[in-house]
């Protein structure tokens with residue numbers, strides 16, 4: 155999934171401010187998972203972190219499309235008519251992906267890879283595909299090509315060649331599983347970071363009002379766009395690097411565009427937050443506003459394309475409950491409801 | 493780019509062929525013997541769950557039905573697995589939970605087979621109890637922590653007339669089978685194998701002692717009854733003498749098993765080894781070990797080294813077979829497999845196998861070039877060898893083919909890929925490594941040492 159930044163910080167947690175939280179990190183899913191846990195017994199906290207990271211590794215083996223016998227790889231090479239039995243977790247995750255696909259009118263789409271492959275060269279420069287190429291890529295895009303059998307854990311690919319990629323939702327899914335394990339270990343005062351793009355609060359440590367979070371401009375990390383405290387639920391960010399293109403699967407013919415610089419989403423769970431930050435890169439402001447109204451616990455901030463010649467301060471649009479949040483940032487020029 | 497597409501197209505069609513094969517197998521299973529196979533899981537830890545998941549992914553029509561699960565960790569693994577099996581009720585699975593294996597074997601009257609995935613020191617007692625009830629057994633490696641007990645398992649299976657499959661799953665992995673059947677035996681691309689090396693390097697992070705969630709402790713009496721001193725020893729049994737065998741047994745066993753397999757199941761005539769508790773505190777077994785085996789084979793002696801570390805993960809895990817004409821690197825790690833032609837061997841010698849599609853040429857040999865200004869090529873610098881690949885993928889969950897081989901053998905449609913006799917040979921090879929380290933000398937082995 156080209157939208158999820160790997161290296162740069164889109165969401166940044168200010169660790170220094172939680173002096174007595176233990177920090178654990180683990181490389182998985184092409185990123186680094188980090189945990190901040192407030193707990194007296196360091197070695198107990200480490201034990202919980204170890205159990206949580208083992209679960210992330212196990213999920214990666216099922217979810218990564220690069221691992222030839224993962225559930226997703228098996229789906230990606232399945233033929234129509236063949237039912238692929240996936241694990242319970244992958245089944246759940248696919249279900250959520252389909253649900254968010256529908257809620258966002260197809261903007262979040264785990265099959266969008268076909269369009270990227272059609273429109274971009276390997277070095278990510280834009281190519282000019284033939285009308286046929288575009289048509290066949292379109293035929294491989296959309297959740298209508300996937301059939302989840304709700305009576306089982308069987309999944310069927312209805313069109314040969316469908317390529318699924320959980321890159322835009324899997325890390326959020328794993329973060330939720332991590333939170334579940336930390337709860338089992340009674341390590342509730344914890345924060346989960348899935349790479350630089352998602353954070354999930356298990357619960358806020360005693361004596362703190364929330365986890366201090368910073369959102370910064372992905373193309374200029376020193377520029378902090380918002381600061382606030384995460385008290386519950388999850389927050390995710392998506393960003394576009396300079397020169398990078400994005401494709402709106404709803405408007406495949408239009409091809410790659412430079413589009414928005416970044417988008418952040420807040421949602422009750424990390425699965426939704428992760429997927430929505432991708433969708434919010436694409437939905438227009440009215441659509442985002444509608445989404446946040448229909449789903450009262452979600453919020454969005456978008457950083458539209460910078461217009462050259464304008465002032466240094468980027469214009470930021472906020473939606474949902476982010477209207478109420480005091481971002482304590484004098485540099486932030488926020489627009490009220492569009 | 494277009495090469496990549498061709499490769500993927502090829503993979504797709506070979507995957508499709510694989511799927512066809514699976515269907516044929518299932519059909520065969522039904523035609524041969526309609527009987528469903530009722531199984532119980534004995535030991536529901538990391539590996540027990542891996543086996544269970546691989547079976548669940550066979551789908552609802554596999555004919556394999558879980559009836560029960562037994563594990564002494566009631567508030568931990570037992571609960572977790574019992575819940576999963578209950579979630580698969582619609583597939584016909586049942587997750588009746590037991591703490592005591594004897595109670596399970598007494599109460600579950602309609603079992604056909606048991607999957608044993610308890611710590612090594614329990615394998616013999618569990619396996620033999622299952623044979624006493626007339627059940628087939630899939631038992632995880634290491635077969636046992638004692639050579640004597642491993643022998644008794646084979647004898648008990650013979651006496652009961654039931655199958656014993658040992659969990660060296662590479663023996664059923666299509667990638668490994670391909671390397672052995674096609675690359676080594678049919679095409680003989682390595683020619684005379686003279687040496688083998690292999691390793692499993694595990695990071696320190698992956699070897700830190702396991703803990704348990706507060707409130708899930710096993711009562712002291714139960715722990716004692718099942719042979720554990722305390723929770724920490726229970727969670728980290730592989731490091732303790734009398735319970736496990738340390739990393740050489742835990743990891744090395746899989747790969748040393750492949751050494752023997754790819755040498756047409758040859759057994760070594762000697763082993764020497766070094767190792768120690770050099771890094772980890774409170775561990776009884778050697779945290780790193782290096783072994784050297786001598787395998788007499790029909791084609792001559794093969795000297796093999798093996799190394800396992802628990803402090804450093806460089807280069808991960810793989811087995812490397814070196815012949816005088818080529819080199820094969822294979823690993824269970826998805827997609828890791830390479831084949832090299834020695835640069836002096838004419839490309840034309842391997843071409844027919846490329847034409848037949850047995851191997852694919854990925855990168856031709858590059859001749860060492862004269863440096864600018866030099867008018868002579870340095871003859872000591874040999875050309876980089878040509879890289880070939882095996883056009884075969886492992887497209888199903890780990891452990892699934894080995895389990896299917898077990899079930900199809902019960903149905904009479906296949907024979908076991910790793911029967912107790914083979915598992916025994918491997919157990920002797922790896923348990924002798926620990927013995928050699930303790931003795932501080934080379935241990936000579938006779939063919940009889942590997943016979944039950």
Ligand SMILES: NC(=O)c1ccc[n+]([C@@H]2O[C@H](COP(=O)([O-])OP(=O)(O)OC[C@H]3O[C@@H](n4cnc5c(N)ncnc54)[C@H](O)[C@@H]3O)[C@@H](O)[C@H]2O)c1
Pocket residue numbers: 534535536537538539540562563564565569570591593609610611612614632633634659660661718726727742
């Ligand atoms: N084939 C492979 O690739 C592979 C991989 C890992 C482990 N293994 C093997 O699988 C076995 C289990 O290893 P693991 O990593 O799952 O260990 P584990 O500690 O995670 O699991 C062992 C389980 O057995 C239970 N147990 C212990 N004694 C018992 C008894 N007497 N009755 C019932 N339950 C009992 C424990 O409660 C625990 O849940 C070992 O023999 C190991 O060598 C094989």
